[in-house]
Amino acid sequence: MAQKTALIVYAHQSPASFNAAARDVAVQALTKKGYKVLVSDLYAMKFKASATAEDIKGDLQNPEHFVYNNEMMVAWKEGRLSDDVAEEQHKVEQADLIIFQLDRRRIICFVMSLQYPLYWFTIPAIMKGWIDRVLTQGFAFSMQNMYDNGIFKNKRAMLSFTTGGMESMYKDDSLHGDINILLWPLQNGVLRFCGFQVLAPQIFWSPAYTPPEGRAAMLDGWRERLGGVFEEKPLSFAPSEYFDL
Ligand code: FMN
Structure with missing residues (x-):
């Protein structure tokens, strides 16, 4: 059987950070489960964050009025994206090329974790910047392919992040408000929009203010969760058919 693949898109500057430890736990746990794990370490790669005309090789369709979405869609179709964007898109696609050799976007058992x-x-x-430049029109979505009919509807994705603030500060009646409101643009506007089955976020509350044993317990919980992450029921969203386009 072909090997299943997971992609971790990782953004932290310090190898000594809690995020680095969470990434390492994910790599170990998924590898143990038999997954090939790809990591895009964005700071180490010096990944360019700005969406500019440099992302396109060759002539622009309309140099007088540069429209990033349109130019990227044409460049994607014609194989004229910059190497760094093309490489990341290839990682997003790679698993199904390995597993099923079918339509390159139709796979199961793929996880993308931010x-x-x-x-x-x-x-x-x-x-x-990675989202703006990699999840581009044509490759990751189109007017016909979004939400329930999204291009990545057979893939799973999740957010995994640390906070400075404590959990009690992120409730609907507390200082910062409900964490779910903060996550809506990412979980619905990015991941679900592209069709991903969105798994519940992994939130590491305030590791900097947590004693070592508490930090170790958070990582143990993460390791345990990852052991069964492919059996998890994704979050539910209102079906697209409820809405008129
Ligand atoms: N913590 C929050 O809880 N809410 C924020 O909005 C927030 N904004 C931040 C913005 C910047 C530019 C920086 C540098 C930190 C911010 N923090 C915020 C704190 C970080 O989330 C926290 O230091 C980090 O999650 C700790 O994880 P680490 O040990 O892996 O660095």
């Missing part, structure tokens, strides 16, 4: 520290209630800029 691992990051919460910055200003969202992801770090470098990870937003």
Whole structure:
């Protein structure tokens, strides 16, 4: 049987961070389960965060009025994306090429995990850049293919992140408000929009203010969860058919 593949998109500058430890636990746990694990270490790669015309090789369709989405879609179809974007898209696709040799987007048992520290209630800029530049029109979505009919509907994805604030601060009646509101743009607007089955987020609350035994317990819980992550029921969202387009 072909080997199953998981991709961890990772954004932290320090190998001594809790995020690095969470990434290492994920690599170990998924490898133990028989997965081939790919890691995109965005800071180490010096991944370019800005979506610019440099992402396209060759001539632009409309140099007078540059429209990133349109230009990227044409460049993707014609194999003219910059090498760094093409390489990341290949990672997103790779598992099904290995597993089923079918339509390159139709696979099961694939997980994409975004691992990051919460910055200003969202992801770090470098990870937003990865999303902007890699999950492009045509490759990751189209007007016909989104949400329930999304291109990656047979793949799973999840957010895994650390916070500075404590869990009690992220409730609907507390200082920062409900964490689920912060996660909606990422979980619905990015992952589900592209069709991913979204797994519950893995939240490591305030590791910097947690004693060593508490940090170890968080990592143990993560390891245990990953052991059964492919049997988890994804989060539920309102079906697309409820809405008129
Ligand atoms: N912590 C929060 O709880 N909410 C935030 O909005 C938030 N914004 C941050 C923005 C920046 C630019 C930085 C550097 C930190 C921010 N933090 C915030 C704290 C980090 O989330 C925290 O330091 C990190 O999750 C700790 O994990 P680590 O040990 O792996 O670095």
